[in-house]
Amino acid sequence: MKKEPFVTKEQLDKIAQEYPTPFHLYDEKGIRANVKALKEAFSWNEGYKEYFAVKATPNPFLINILKEYDCGCDCSSMTELMLSRAIGVVGSDIMFSSNDTPIEEYQYAEQIGATINLDDITHIEVLEKAVGKLPKRLSCRYNPGGLFKISNDIMDNPGDAKYGMTTEQLFEAFRILKEKGVEEFGIHAFLASNTVTNDYYPMLAKVLFDVAVRLKKETGAHITFINLSGGIGIPYRPEQEPNDIFVIGEGVRKAYEEVLVPEGMGNVAIYTELGRYMMGPYGALVTRAINEKHTHKEYIGVDACAVNLMRPAMYGAYHHITVMGKEDMPCDHKYDVTGSLCENNDKFAIDRMLPEIEKGDLLFIHDAGAHGFAMGYNYNGKLKSAEILLREDGKTELIRRAETPADYFATFDCFDFYQKVLKK
Numbered sequence: 473m474k475k476e477p478f479v480t481k482e483q484l485d486k487i488a489q490e491y492p493t494p495f496h497l498y499d500e501k502g503i504r505a506n507v508k509a510l511k512e513a514f515s516w517n518e519g520y521k522e523y524f525a526v527k528a529t530p531n532p533f534l535i536n537i538l539k540e541y542d543c544g545c546d547c548s549s550m551t552e553l554m555l556s557r558a559i560g561v562v563g564s565d566i567m568f569s570s571n572d573t574p575i576e577e578y579q580y581a582e583q584i585g586a587t588i589n590l591d592d593i594t595h596i597e598v599l600e601k602a603v604g605k606l607p608k609r610l611s612c613r614y615n616p617g618g619l620f621k622i623s624n625d626i627m628d629n630p631g632d633a634k635y636g637m638t639t640e641q642l643f644e645a646f647r648i649l650k651e652k653g654v655e656e657f658g659i660h661a662f663l664a665s666n667t668v669t670n671d672y673y674p675m676l677a678k679v680l681f682d683v684a685v686r687l688k689k690e691t692g693a694h695i696t697f698i699n700l701s702g703g704i705g706i707p708y709r710p711e712q713e714p715n716d717i718f719v720i721g722e723g724v725r726k727a728y729e730e731v732l733v734p735e736g737m738g739n740v741a742i743y744t745e746l747g748r749y750m751m752g753p754y755g756a757l758v759t760r761a762i763n764e765k766h767t768h769k770e771y772i773g774v775d776a777c778a779v780n781l782m783r784p785a786m787y788g789a790y791h792h793i794t795v796m797g798k799e800d801m802p803c804d805h806k807y808d809v810t811g812s813l814c815e816n817n818d819k820f821a822i823d824r825m826l827p828e829i830e831k832g833d834l835l836f837i838h839d840a841g842a843h844g845f846a847m848g849y850n851y852n853g854k855l856k857s858a859e860i861l862l863r864e865d866g867k868t869e870l871i872r873r874a875e876t877p878a879d880y881f882a883t884f885d886c887f888d889f890y891q892k893v894l895k896k
């Protein structure tokens with residue numbers, strides 16, 4: 473499918489006059505349409521709830537939009553819990569799906585009433601020590617091991633993942649928790665990431681529903697929710713077919729009716745913890761070409777770098793690039809599009825065929841709305857950019873300012889050095 477920016481060149485020129493590049497731009501209209509469709513696709517399930525994976529896009533203004541649609545928050549750190557609480561997402565609207573969890577985080581999660589999703593059987597004891605008495609409602613994360621093969625070319629390797637309990641441990645954990653007075657149980661698993669196929673959730677649901685039925689029979693646990701977690705992907709490449717959330721919702725419903733309903737489990741709530749799917753396509757990194765270089769290869773240097781979007785450097789991930797205003801020009805130039813880090817992997821594209829780029833051109837780097845800004849770091853002393861929301865009415869709003877040197881040096885504010893380095 474042709475990938476088109478959610479802004480026109482004229483709009484973006486105007487925005488870039490007001491806010492210096494680089495910046496992350498988010499599309500309110502797209503976010504709303506997508507969350508509406510998701511909710512509708514799972515509306516057959518009475519207790520359905522999406523817990524947005526805060527780590528994907530930890531911006532309170534964006535999460536507040538999702539909150540209007542009753543989305544909760546999936547957190548896995550202290551600051552993510554703090555962010556959720558501050559926007560009024562508390563209690564069972566928080567799923568705490570952490571791992572390698574420090575005691576203080578369990579204490580805080582319990583204090584604000586989050587539903588805790590235990591990553592490991594040893595954490596029953598850790599949690600008990602942390603909070604005294606176990607909460608009445610708990611979830612366990614499952615990892616069946618092996619390969620999770622969805623099709624010939626789509627699979628992931630849970631056997632190599634650090635998350636979750638083995639089948640034996642899951643059963644044992646349920647027995648122990650039941651003995652200790654837990655009354656409401658949930659099961660969670662995340663077995664494949666960024667799946668661009670309609671089959672992942674239905675297949676995962678079948679695995680979890682089967683194990684839920686067995687758990688109920690063998691341990692007598694009262695299972696009230698099943699959490700399909702994240703993993704629904706987005707088509708980063710133009711040749712990829714996007715997921716159809718309605719087909720996915722139907723697939724999960726079919727498995728639900730085949731496996732759970734006949735066992736008298738027709739009131740189990742389905743939860744999701746989507747991140748990428750909720751925000752990925754509705755955010756872009758906007759950057760300007762500022763240099764060109766002709767050596768052994770043709771380079772275009774832009775004013776963003778891996779600090780603003782790390783996925784290409786980290787995973788070799790493809791992010792589509794539109795050169796604004798040149799959408800219809802032939803892609804007859806082969807470029808490496810680079811940032812300024814002293815790291816040769818700081819490239820947004822390698823050997824990419826693009827229209828001829830001139831200094832000053834605006835580049836729209838697609839699908840940066842999730843795991844984009846959030847993954848940023850400060851290598852080479854580079855500062856993180858602003859985040860801007862394009863409202864439905866076409867107006868823009870600053871939803872996070874850009875970092876300044878004072879932010880970069882803030883952790884020295886208890887030393888004389890801090891005053892010196894910021895002195896004009």
Ligand SMILES: *Cc1c(COP(=O)(O)O)cnc(C)c1O
Pocket residue numbers: 525527528546569662665666701702703704745746747748749842
């Ligand atoms: C990262 C993560 C998610 C979200 O994953 P996406 O691929 O962004 O959908 C959900 N749940 C947990 C526990 C995660 O770690």
